[in-house]
Amino acid sequence: MEESLCAVEKRGRVHVITLTGAEEHRLSPALLSALRSAVAAARRASPGALVLAGEGKFFSNGYDLAWARAGPAPAPGHRLSEMRAAFRGLVADLLALPVPTVAAVTGHAAGAGCALALAHDAVAMRASRGFLYMSEVDAGIKIVDFVGELVRQKVPDAAARRDLVMKGEKMTAAQAARRGIVDAAVDGGVEDVVAAAVAMAEELAARDWDGENLAAIRKDAWPVLWSKVKDYGGDVLARPRLLLATRRSISRCICIRQNLSRFHQKQFLPTFLLRLVRALSQQLRNDQRPKHVTR
Template identity: 45%
Template sequence: MCSLERRGDVFILTITGDDQHRLNPNLIDSIRAALARVKSESSLSATALITTAQGKFFSNGYDLNWALSDPARIRPKIMSKKLRLLVEDLISLPMPTIAAVNGHASAAGFVLALCHDYLLMRRDRGFLYMSELDIGYTIPRWFVQVVKSKTESPRIWRGVVMAAAKITAEMGVEWGIVDSAHDGAEATEEAAVRLGRDLVGRKWDGEVYAANRRIVFAEVLAVLGSDESVGDSGDFEVVSRL
């Protein structure tokens, strides 16, 4: 699940445990509940959010074992809907957001990190990885739109999606995906806290900040209304939003 800590005007949301932090409905619901609490407690002052995790993984993507164990293929749709709602929550959150990536962030976990305004990463462990091509799945359309919104050139977009590059922190900085690289999880979180405090010091209006972010992510928001959910054959089925 996750925990939420407040250090002055900076909230730290930590995905807890020493597993792969695969995104299933229980974990997604836990994160969304924490975001709702952050939003409710930040209405009177400027704040910032940091999202990080314990252990070797930031998140290793969707919990496919959970999703594909359902012969009726309802679970993939539920899981996808919940992640899209989480992405909407992040895009609409009235404050700057920072992903402090402590380890591997793959597929949906990579998308979760990208949906933050800033991405900081430890350089000594882990990589960012859009794994769909390597594991035989078609990438959801809205994943691609998130990647496009955060990459600087078609060459980089191709490397992320069509070459399934395993992006280290140093590569991520070079490609413009990662804002800064740090030595270890603790140093990454500390750098995120410093950045969060700097951003809070600007004393921006949170609702204006969120409105501007929604404009920046308008194309992402537009494709969140439909989805390609994982099918048991390795293909994605186009479904209407639940």
């Protein structure tokens, strides 16, 4: 975890992860990696709850589009895909976390930064500064499947969801609270919002819920969202593309084996070569089984 990007502190039973500095907290690969490391570290420490906050006027201003556009073509598309994949993994990590999570939206939360706030169990938002803003429609960026599903599940009112996603409306804390998107609009400064979020988290931690059951309920409550992110979570070693490639290799190997068997029946193929292909196909079957590790 890079201390320059985020810091972790413990307040009672609550782990607080803070995006440090006065910048926009753009979700670059480096920041996403630091966040995932911080969440993993918090999980290992078994806190009662988790709070995510940001310093300065931004909670997070979304993906680091300047970094995405900095590379030569077709780098922008590849780099944006890289950030989306890492963010998908972060959402999976939060959904699978065996403790309650609270976002302390201390400033503007735009694009993927808005989605990051909504990925928590509860949201406390600063009343005097900051907007929830799904900026994709204004920025000309596609909302990918898991973000669309996240917004659909966490913004229950269809009209509010339309205004947020299709109109790019910038919602204040009071508006978001009134429309059921955030849990509390908090007066005061950054520290007041963080303190309110910690108090919410402490209240949830005091319930002493079974952590694994909590994570299972969260996944079952939003099954479509979980299905779109689960293969990118921190406890999964194999990735969908790797599994797909393995399955394709197995299919090709089986096809080759069947064809070679026909040749062997006609005495066109040495027995040792047929045995080699059979052994290879069996090894590929064994290798396709997902292996789970704890990071």
